[in-house]
Amino acid sequence: MSNETDYRAVVNPIYLTAKTAVCLMADAEIPGADEIVRKLGVNHSDLGMADPDMMLGNELVVEAKYRTMCRLIEESGIKTNADLPCGYTPKALHMTEKGLRFVGLDLPIVAQEVEPVILSLAAHPDQIQIHGIDATNLDSLITALSDVDGPVCISTEGMMMYFTESEASAVVSNISHLLAKHGGCWITPDPEFMVQFFLTFQSVLGEKAIRKLEDSRKTATGQSDVLNLTNSFIIRPTDIKGTLETSYKFLQKHNLKAERINLAENMPELNAYRKLTPDQITAFKTAMANCFYWKITLDENQKLQTEKQETKPFELSYTLKDKMFSASLSGRMDTITAPELLKAWEKEKAENEITAVEIDCSGLQYISSAGLRVLLMIYKSLEDKSRFRMSNVSDDVLEILEVTGFDQFLLRV
Ligand SMILES: C[S@@+](CC[C@H](N)C(=O)[O-])C[C@H]1O[C@@H](n2cnc3c(N)ncnc32)[C@H](O)[C@@H]1O
Numbered sequence: 001m002s003n004e005t006d007y008r009a010v011v012n013p014i015y016l017t018a019k020t021a022v023c024l025m026a027d028a029e030i031p032g033a034d035e036i037v038r039k040l041g042v043n044h045s046d047l048g049m050a051d052p053d054m055m056l057g058n059e060l061v062v063e064a065k066y067r068t069m070c071r072l073i074e075e076s077g078i079k080t081n082a083d084l085p086c087g088y089t090p091k092a093l094h095m096t097e098k099g100l101r102f103v104g105l106d107l108p109i110v111a112q113e114v115e116p117v118i119l120s121l122a123a124h125p126d127q128i129q130i131h132g133i134d135a136t137n138l139d140s141l142i143t144a145l146s147d148v149d150g151p152v153c154i155s156t157e158g159m160m161m162y163f164t165e166s167e168a169s170a171v172v173s174n175i176s177h178l179l180a181k182h183g184g185c186w187i188t189p190d191p192e193f194m195v196q197f198f199l200t201f202q203s204v205l206g207e208k209a210i211r212k213l214e215d216s217r218k219t220a221t222g223q224s225d226v227l228n229l230t231n232s233f234i235i236r237p238t239d240i241k242g243t244l245e246t247s248y249k250f251l252q253k254h255n256l257k258a259e260r261i262n263l264a265e266n267m268p269e270l271n272a273y274r275k276l277t278p279d280q281i282t283a284f285k286t287a288m289a290n291c292f293y294w295k296i297t298l299d300e301n302q303k304l305q306t307e308k309q310e311t312k313p314f315e316l317s318y319t320l321k322d323k324m325f326s327a328s329l330s331g332r333m334d335t336i337t338a339p340e341l342l343k344a345w346e347k348e349k350a351e352n353e354i355t356a357v358e359i360d361c362s363g364l365q366y367i368s369s370a371g372l373r374v375l376l377m378i379y380k381s382l383e384d385k386s387r388f389r390m391s392n393v394s395d396d397v398l399e400i401l402e403v404t405g406f407d408q409f410l411l412r413v
Helices: 004-011 013-027 033-040 052-075 091-097 108-121 138-144 165-182 190-224 237-252 271-275 278-288 338-351 369-381 395-404
Strands: 080-083 101-106 128-132 152-155 184-188 256-262 292-298 315-321 324-333 356-367 388-391
Touching: 004 338, 004 369, 013 033, 013 052, 013 108, 033 108, 052 091, 052 152, 052 184, 052 190, 052 271, 052 292, 080 091, 091 101, 091 108, 091 128, 101 108, 101 138, 108 128, 128 138, 138 165, 152 165, 165 184, 165 237, 165 256, 165 292, 165 395, 190 237, 190 278, 190 292, 237 256, 315 338, 324 338, 324 369, 338 369, 356 369, 356 395, 369 388, 369 395
Parallel strands: 080 101, 080 152, 101 128, 152 184, 324 356, 356 388
Antiparallel strands: 184 292, 256 292, 315 324
């Protein structure tokens, strides 16, 4: 691997899905999207979505989401929109034209790439800030919003489904903390994204829908390296009632409550209708009456928990002796910090023969899938897997390893 950017891309490839989204927005002629795509130099054909039916279904979902979310954010009356994750969309341009302040939050690799593009296209660049954060990392979010006065409308499109159970829980807890600190609300289509996909594809593609949906799912999981696209926050179309209950309980644990907002009642007219027959448009609009976005707020009836758990900064130290790579980790290993271990490992591996690895986790407080991905890469590159050892794993980290199934590999010996 050649440079810093490569390591950041390797630990969390989910960011690639955001490039697909902005290309679909350009197809739907959402203002600003085409300029962004051109400035990024993204090539549609690299994104693995060539099938016209699959593109049409995805374009409808993406345009409906983008336009409805913009409307809901504006109608919230809140003057600051914190878009978590902002990806590469033109939302900053739209929101600032409507007089809102826009704070874009995404992984450092995305923030760094999108910031100059958005600022160069903005009529009100002074109203736009873009920050590199990790949604599981509360300190990074608090810092990014530190100079925001008044309430925030946090918007989340296309992120929650990529998280493991522990990551989703960390993110929901962080959002609860931000709402307690700043006031405001959290608006998101994510909990019922599967329902929106399913009903969109079914209403316009009929019998082909299931096959095309499966192809879309494969593209999303292939790009993101995430297999399941589900956790306790996400509603499953096969058990809406049961999973709604689970999701409400999940929010309650973090002092939050949800109001479901009907998509058909709030969706503006879409450009993508130009690609549909009148019957398809009617079927699509009828189907959207069964889709809901969520407006989530603090549950004032519950005790507020604004106290923040102390986190130590991430630290890595390591030695190489007798072909053994011994590393000691402390603090949080997430998308922001995991590249450090990967970089150290790649450097040592390139220069030395390594036959054994020992990772001391006594100071490790939290590990996200980006951290797990790095440990798995190290594990896989050992010829004799039995010579990989993790020691002093805390109960919290052990739980994450067990729930994700990584314990089967990483803690075998
Ligand atoms: C499907 S894209 C959605 C982006 C944008 N909201 C949109 O609608 O196009 C998923 C986004 O989640 C971001 N992401 C993934 N993991 C994240 C994390 N741990 N913290 C913050 N953002 C994350 C990716 O970088 C990517 O921009």
